[in-house]
Amino acid sequence: MILRLLGAERLKMKRTWIIALLILGPIGIMGCMMINFGLRGDYFVRKYPDDLTSLVMESRMLLYLAIPLAGTLFASLLAGMEHQGSTWKYLFTLPVSRFQIYLGKAIPLFLLMTICAGLTVPALGFLWVWADLSGTIPWEMIIKSVLYPTLASLPVLALQLYFSIQWDNQAWPLTIGIAGILIAGGISKWLPWAYIRNVMPLDIGGDNDPHFWLPFAICQGVILLLIGATIIMRREVR
């Protein structure tokens, strides 16, 4: 059943911004990093102990913004198209459980984020060569510094998905998403937006700890997803 829902979801993405965003995201990250290293490369040599640290630390800044932003936009696009054509009421009269319909949105959201991450890895690999950083491309470290924050964004994804489904005006979930990115991480390391930074595999004098934060974030993500699904399942459809 869930495969059938995913098949339907795939077709709905046709002619939407979702596919464009999927490609533009990683390209954008690469572009920013190229400018960053092109302009400030010499400074990084003095600032960081080695090239690997400079790559991870500089991409951390960007991923910290880009991952939750992508999640916010994807969630809003996935839920928004149902609000737009008032198709929620139709979906809920189909012989499918509401929980499955919710998962039918959550799984594509997670897959989109994973694909984005998957494309960002070679983009950073390319940057390593382009910026003429020393040694062979540190694939393991690059994968970790992209994959960990993506997994750690699960709680943010769960929240954004819930808000986007709950409200038909997508201005609200977008506001929350952006406010979260800009403010929440600075307030407390315990807020979901901060987890993305907490799980980085490298840090200088920071309190990153992927061994603790990664499982913590994943568990919290799953719990938030279930809570969101439960609320939507009980909700009456107008």
Added chain:
Amino acid sequence: MTKTVVQTTQLTRRYGKTTVVQNVNLNIKQGEIYGFLGPNGAGKTTTIRMLLGLIRPSEGEIQLFGKDLHKERKSILKRVGSLVESPSYYGHLTGKENLEVARRILGVPSKRVDEVLEMVRLTQAAHKKVKQYSLGMKQRLGIATALLGKPELLILDEPTNGLDPSGIQEMREFIKELPREHGMSVLVSSHLLSEIEQMATQVGIIRNGKMIFQGSITSLQEQSRPRMRFGVGDANVAAQLLASEGLSVSVEEDGIWTESLSQQETAHIVEHLVTHRFSVYRVEEVKQSLEEIFLGLTEEGETP
């Protein structure tokens, strides 16, 4: 005995303190076109949403195909197609793609998409984006989507809302054919009696959340007592005469009206008038139109 497709018992729905639907006992038999009538805001859509499990009843039970909706939601909804209020669609997809989305979820064979497109005559526009469709076309696409899973029961909430007269007629003809050609039962709601009258076999009339009539169209017509009209010269004086005889009459522009009369009573009045030298040029029995009955039923007891 024909099977009951929809049966609600004492169905009630409250929003806060207001009761929107109150003790409604809906009964729809297989193969019927059931017209669900009522003025706007009478509780039609709320009832239909409860039938589809979109909202929960405050009290009462819903049985579809003899099964409890609450307990066997999925297996029941597999046999139901619906169109609730405004049509649901993905504007950025073509008509055919919209149906394909629904087809993938329902798991019906691909050729069914072309079949339903043909049924609602959208084959020509199948590859146009739905946001370019007219309202009538969107409505037809909604019906096509509802028909996709070959439902045994089709629930249509105000399907002709916003359609032009030819669209309304087309929709009506289309709905009328469904039980005959596909063995479906249809529940169709409307606030216009004239519309229901021309397609429904059974009607349920709801007002202020209460079911005030349920039965066949013919039994609805029997609800009205015919009146007698006497075309008489000098009607005012004639009416005074009849009133002095103890008859309850009223004078209207086109003559004297009385409640229905037996043959003897009629003869008596005519004789009376003639002997008093009034010219009687017309005596007729007038039946109320369904529209009048409907208005009478829905306005009765309504607080101004």
